Amino acid sequence: MNIDLLKRLCETPGVPGHEHRVRELIAAEAAELFDTVETDVMGSLVCTREGADADAERVVIACHMDEIGFLVSHVSDKGFIHVSPVGGFDPRNLFSRRVLVCTDEGDYRGIMMAEGKPIHISAPEDRKKVPEPTDFFIDIGLGAAAKEKVRVGDFVVMDEPLVEMGDRIVSKAMDNRIACWLGLELVRKLVADGRSHTCKLVVAFTVQEEVGLRGARTVAFEQRPHIGIGIDTTLACDTPGVPERDRTTELGAGFGLHLKDSSFIADGALVREFEALARANEIPFQRTILAGGGMDGAALQQAAAGARAIGIVVGTRYIHTVCEMIDRRDLLAARDVLAAFVAAH
Structure with a gap:
């Protein structure tokens, strides 16, 4: 696992409207992985890999760069x-x-x-x-x-450093630098495994998600995705004082298949496809519904003529604090299922 990249992403400062340092870090990593790397007028970094069929569907994956x-x-x-x-x-x-x-x-x-x-x-x-x-x-x-x-x-x-605690990783800005890590590492895995894809793949590292999904909305209008995937953290309230029914996810139980929050409802066919891919590849997962909040997948779903959309999330304890905690096995599960989905398209 490329922990050094995650550490650099989490420790680089970048709040809504001031994501430029994170963008520069990602752009340097993305140069060897994508055919084109461009910055749009709002500051989102739009990275594209052309597929085998120029007329194939457009798959847009949104990973927001900003931290609270x-x-x-x-x-x-x-x-x-x-x-x-x-x-x-x-x-x-x-x-x-x-x-x-x-x-x-x-x-x-x-x-x-x-x-x-x-x-x-x-x-x-x-x-x-x-x-x-x-x-x-x-x-x-x-x-x-x-x-x-x-x-x-x-x-x-x-101002806190990333630290490793066994299978757990703790840092500020896991929300949502884990998505930035996934946006790069899923492509790196495709390359390492020698897998190609037919679709046009766009990984958009978006701005200003924490203040209203703003960057993803403009990216979606420009790219007009057929399929939109929002990548984010979600709650892992498997801790004392929270009823079991409210825990949302459990650390170490796999990536989260995000079905609903206040901003969107996932496409049913995509849910079934991701579940089938996860089972076929023995990738652990858990279905998730978040009572409130929103994510970039909603902007991809609702822009222009609309798109089929879903969220892929990683459960995170102590979210919106300097002690955000993830389980590396959940992060790797998210990477693996995203790579499998892109390779199937």
């Missing part, structure tokens, strides 16, 4: 940085976090803290309050000089 994060909204005279979230945060996960403030001139490590009194001088009722994400501030240790270094619109990400 913040944009700087204000820098005080004392150098405290205030931010506006881009993506969904549970503020309980933001206390005392190390962050990276990314500017055009360089990056600055900082700490994120909640406004208010520290424990030694706060009342019990103060400690029961849960602030909103906009109630947090960042200190990069430069005092008033921070106002000369950081500007409104600069972006902020969590």
Whole structure:
């Protein structure tokens, strides 16, 4: 397994509207795998492999590059940085976090803290309050000089490294750098196995998914897919305190065959085809339905004249935190079934 690539993808900062560093990393990897590698006007990286039949169907796979994060909204005279979230945060996960403030001139490590009194001088009722994400501030240790270094619109990400824990891998930005990894590695597997495909394959590394599937929507209108596959993380709530019926997926039980969320319902024929491929190739999988949320597969399904669409997902514990955890066996299962599907088309 190419863990080095996953590590570099996860640790490279890129929030909605500022995915350029991730795009550059992927473009360098994609150059030897695809016939064409282009950036569209919104910033999505569109990578194409021509198939054996120029008139065959177009299969578009969407892998969003952005991670949840913040944009700087204000820098005080004392150098405290205030931010506006881009993506969904549970503020309980933001206390005392190390962050990276990314500017055009360089990056600055900082700490994120909640406004208010520290424990030694706060009342019990103060400690029961849960602030909103906009109630947090960042200190990069430069005092008033921070106002000369950081500007409104600069972006902020969590600052934590990828670590391996047996079969489990933990990092920030698994959502959705695992999809970026899959978009590259499924093609690398096809090449290594000497398998070809008839379809025109487009792997789109999209922008601004976390704020409304924006990049995938423009890619879909341009590419007009016959089949659209959204790749993403999904919940793995197989942890204490969550009823079994709400766990969505279980780590180590295989890739997720994503049937429904708030944004789309998967095509039934594609569901049956993926299930048959998984069984034939002895690839473990689990059916998944997510109660809320959306993913790029919906944009592929609904753009222009529409497309048959499905989601292929990887269960992830502690999602939208710096401790997102996956099982490498689930990731490899997703890679293998995607490669088998493309080879069959």
